[in-house]
Amino acid sequence: MDELATKLFDIQAVKFGSFTLKGGQVSPIYFDFRLIISYPAILEKVAGLLWKKCAYNANVDLICGVPYTALPIATLISVTNRVPMLLRRKEAKDYGTKKLIEGDFRPGMNCIIVEDVVTTGTSVLETAVELRKLGILVTHAIVLLDRRQGGKENLAKHGIELSAVFHVEEIMASLEKQSKVDHKVAEEVMDFIRGHQQSIVSRNPRLHESLEERRSSSKHPIATRLFELMMAKKSNLCVAADLTSLDEVIKLAESIGPKIVVLKIHVDILEDFSLAKMKQLRKVAKAHEFLIMEDRKFADIANTVQQQFHGGVYKISEWADLITAHPLAGPEMITHLFGDSSSDSRRTCGCVLILEMSTKNALTSQDYSKEAAKWGLIASDIVAGFVGQSPPDADFSGWIQFTPGVNSASKSGDSKGQQYCSPAEAVLERGADIIIVGRGLIKSSDVVATAENYRSEGWTALTKRITNP
Numbered sequence: 001m002d003e004l005a006t007k008l009f010d011i012q013a014v015k016f017g018s019f020t021l022k023g024g025q026v027s028p029i030y031f032d033f034r035l036i037i038s039y040p041a042i043l044e045k046v047a048g049l050l051w052k053k054c055a056y057n058a059n060v061d062l063i064c065g066v067p068y069t070a071l072p073i074a075t076l077i078s079v080t081n082r083v084p085m086l087l088r089r090k091e092a093k094d095y096g097t098k099k100l101i102e103g104d105f106r107p108g109m110n111c112i113i114v115e116d117v118v119t120t121g122t123s124v125l126e127t128a129v130e131l132r133k134l135g136i137l138v139t140h141a142i143v144l145l146d147r148r149q150g151g152k153e154n155l156a157k158h159g160i161e162l163s164a165v166f167h168v169e170e171i172m173a174s175l176e177k178q179s180k181v182d183h184k185v186a187e188e189v190m191d192f193i194r195g196h197q198q199s200i201v202s203r204n205p206r207l208h209e210s211l212e213e214r215r216s217s218s219k220h221p222i223a224t225r226l227f228e229l230m231m232a233k234k235s236n237l238c239v240a241a242d243l244t245s246l247d248e249v250i251k252l253a254e255s256i257g258p259k260i261v262v263l264k265i266h267v268d269i270l271e272d273f274s275l276a277k278m279k280q281l282r283k284v285a286k287a288h289e290f291l292i293m294e295d296r297k298f299a300d301i302a303n304t305v306q307q308q309f310h311g312g313v314y315k316i317s318e319w320a321d322l323i324t325a326h327p328l329a330g331p332e333m334i335t336h337l338f339g340d341s342s343s344d345s346r347r348t349c350g351c352v353l354i355l356e357m358s359t360k361n362a363l364t365s366q367d368y369s370k371e372a373a374k375w376g377l378i379a380s381d382i383v384a385g386f387v388g389q390s391p392p393d394a395d396f397s398g399w400i401q402f403t404p405g406v407n408s409a410s411k412s413g414d415s416k417g418q419q420y421c422s423p424a425e426a427v428l429e430r431g432a433d434i435i436i437v438g439r440g441l442i443k444s445s446d447v448v449a450t451a452e453n454y455r456s457e458g459w460t461a462l463t464k465r466i467t468n469p
């Protein structure tokens with residue numbers, strides 16, 4: 001790595017001085033990796049290191065470079081490792097096939113995106129969008145240099161894991177160690193990078209307000225209650241009790257009740273459901289002060305959803321404090337979810353809108369969640385919060401962000417598309433107010449100790465986020 005950093009410096013692919021960037025900022029460092037093609041040995045080294053970043057992934061069917069600098073790099077990786085390549089055009093031709101993606105592929109194939117520098121991740125994302133339109137799966141991108149300016153987090157939000165050969169800190173440390181730059185320049189560069197590392201989370205005022213302030217701006221009684229419980233119990237832990245027996249759920253709730261603020265269930269996986277047992281669970285919830293969330297993911301027209309909510313065997317409106325709903329059917333479904341304006345449920349139950357899902361290749365795109373968040377804001381007497389992996393553009397400090405896919409023991413997710421992050425990452429990088437932990441807790445041998453660990457990690461991260469904006 002030191003050798004490559006030196007070579008990049010020597011050929012002036014890494015320059016120091018004063019450079020005006022695309023966004024108008026003046027940067028003390030500039031990376032011009034287009035020069036690499038003039039140095040075949042360096043090009044070969046770069047391609048080799050990039051390939052090492054994804055060779056562990058047995059699922060590479062194709063690679064695709066982001067135009068233009070990464071194209072020769074991707075070509076070399078393709079030829080050396082015998083991995084077929086795709087070519088993405090920047091503009092479609094106005095004659096012939098008019099295709100944006102050239103090459104031979106089948107929908108369902110896995111494609112790795114290759115890039116030279118990632119700042120916000122937009123170029124990688126644009127390439128991923130075109131590939132995904134054709135049914136090609138994109139879950140990984142490899143990059144020579146990650147400037148650490150939010151790209152990794154942005155891509156993760158879209159189900160793409162970014163692996164970098166270098167981070168800017170590593171290049172600077174290496175060049176300083178080899179006396180290529182002096183300490184003052186290295187400091188200046190790092191100050192600039194840190195100053196431009198504003199992630200979505202650090203820009204969002206909701207995430208730095210105290211829970212007390214947010215409690216007073218909340219418009220839904222259940223959101224107000226949840227803020228109070230969080231402060232009183234010093235907990236932002238929701239446990240996904242995905243068990244098939246309600247007796248077992250009750251047993252679990254009795255043991256971890258003091259550590260949690262929400263217990264989330266899926267009523268339709270219970271084999272021993274009865275309203276009497278539900279009453280028992282409500283008693284435990286009252287005694288230990290936590291809310292019950294039914295993760296029903298309502299998604300139909302309002303008329304049907306109302307019946308699903310109030311009727312059937314489960315009579316969800318009789319026992320749930322919170323329910324989840326997909327905003328797919330439009331704003332009317334949200335406003336009529338609980339019934340007409342006189343329905344008691346509007347005050348006794350809060351809707352948690354699913355803006356983004358935690359799984360790979362989820363269809364909850366940025367545009368989708370942006371629109372849905374706007375509807376949620378309008379229906380703030382119904383909507384207590386949202387499920388998501390990041391704060392939406394239209395945000396509101398009285399709303400609560402619930403983030404599932406939290407598991408300290410597994411970084412890679414399960415084998416069925418679920419993706420995981422740690423409690424600290426969920427809170428500090430993704431904006432979670434409440435972390436949702438399922439198998440990471442219910443499968444552990446000591447659920448009480450594990451609940452305490454998640455409570456403490458989640459709460460520490462939340463306190464840190466509020467006190468260090």
Ligand SMILES: O=c1ccn([C@@H]2O[C@H](COP(=O)(O)O)[C@@H](O)[C@H]2O)c(=O)[nH]1
Nearest residue numbers: 240356357358404405418437438439440
């Ligand atoms: O995007 C979503 C929405 C909901 N879930 C639910 O959360 C838990 C996660 O369980 P783990 O065992 O921690 O994977 C589960 O009940 C899902 O239905 C989600 O994972 N992602």
